[in-house]
Amino acid sequence: MPATPTRYTATARLLHWIVALMVLATIPIGTVMIQEGLTRSTQDTLFILHKNGGVIILLLVLARIAWRAAHPPPPLPASVPAWQQAISRLVHVGLYAMLVFMAVTGYTRVAAGGFPIEMLDALGVPRLAPRSDSLAETAKALHHNGRLVLVALVLMHVGAALYHAILLRDGVFSRMWPPVGR
Numbered sequence: 001m002p003a004t005p006t007r008y009t010a011t012a013r014l015l016h017w018i019v020a021l022m023v024l025a026t027i028p029i030g031t032v033m034i035q036e037g038l039t040r041s042t043q044d045t046l047f048i049l050h051k052n053g054g055v056i057i058l059l060l061v062l063a064r065i066a067w068r069a070a071h072p073p074p075p076l077p078a079s080v081p082a083w084q085q086a087i088s089r090l091v092h093v094g095l096y097a098m099l100v101f102m103a104v105t106g107y108t109r110v111a112a113g114g115f116p117i118e119m120l121d122a123l124g125v126p127r128l129a130p131r132s133d134s135l136a137e138t139a140k141a142l143h144h145n146g147r148l149v150l151v152a153l154v155l156m157h158v159g160a161a162l163y164h165a166i167l168l169r170d171g172v173f174s175r176m177w178p179p180v181g182r
């Protein structure tokens with residue numbers, strides 16, 4: 001019998017850290033790119049990074065969800081009380097759901113508004129949303145409000161991860177560390 005694993009698989013850890021870094025960059029880029037007073041070329045660059053980065057995040061998150069379905073996470077240490085295990089499951093499901101939600105509403109806002117999504121356009125991927133100003137406005141409002149839910153979940157998640165890593169040192173952080181190898 002192999003020993004019970006104490007760590008996420010190398011694939012799960014690599015995907016976690018790539019997506020984490022991309023999301024932690026995409027949120028401020030999205031916030032800055034719509035501010036007044038940017039030069040046209042700065043704004044264009046930030047929009048290109050945000051839209052195309054967001055599409056890549058969506059593909060990576062879908063890959064993570066598929067990988068997770070086939071490779072369930074190892075059990076948490078018994079020292080983590082059941083109620084905290086339940087909250088952590090809820091926050092993880094919420095993070096996955098909000099990443100998909102943000103990417104889909106962002107995509108819909110741009111596709112329905114008739115704007116380019118350079119990477120997909122270059123690959124010849126057809127638009128998956130009809131051209132519609134009202135759909136674009138609805139998606140924009142959902143994307144705008146959804147960011148608050150995502151940011152709240154990220155703050156809870158990072159706070160809990162650092163609490164385990166720095167104060168408790170109970171092995172929870174090293175389940176997701178290092179990003180590469182072992």
Ligand code: HEM
Binds near residue numbers: 104
């Ligand atoms: C998980 C992925 C994504 C995250 C976390 C994210 C996050 C954000 C945030 C925080 C803002 C600022 C919103 C505001 O303050 O009103 C924003 C704006 C925006 N995002 Fe995203 N976004 C994501 C994916 C996408 C994608 C895939 C696209 C398009 C292909 C996109 C297109 C836009 C656009 C066009 C805006 C400006 C909205 C406006 O018209 O005011 N986003 N995003």
Ligand code: HEM
Binds near residue numbers: 176
């Ligand atoms: C510096 C920032 C971050 C740290 C230190 C961190 C740390 C961790 C750790 C230690 C775990 C494993 C938890 C467990 O064993 O139950 C984990 C899981 C997870 N993290 Fe992060 N994380 C960070 C950022 C993010 C970001 C930005 C996102 C997405 C927005 C994210 C999404 C997730 C998800 C969805 C899981 C659950 C994995 C699964 O069971 O499928 N993390 N993270």
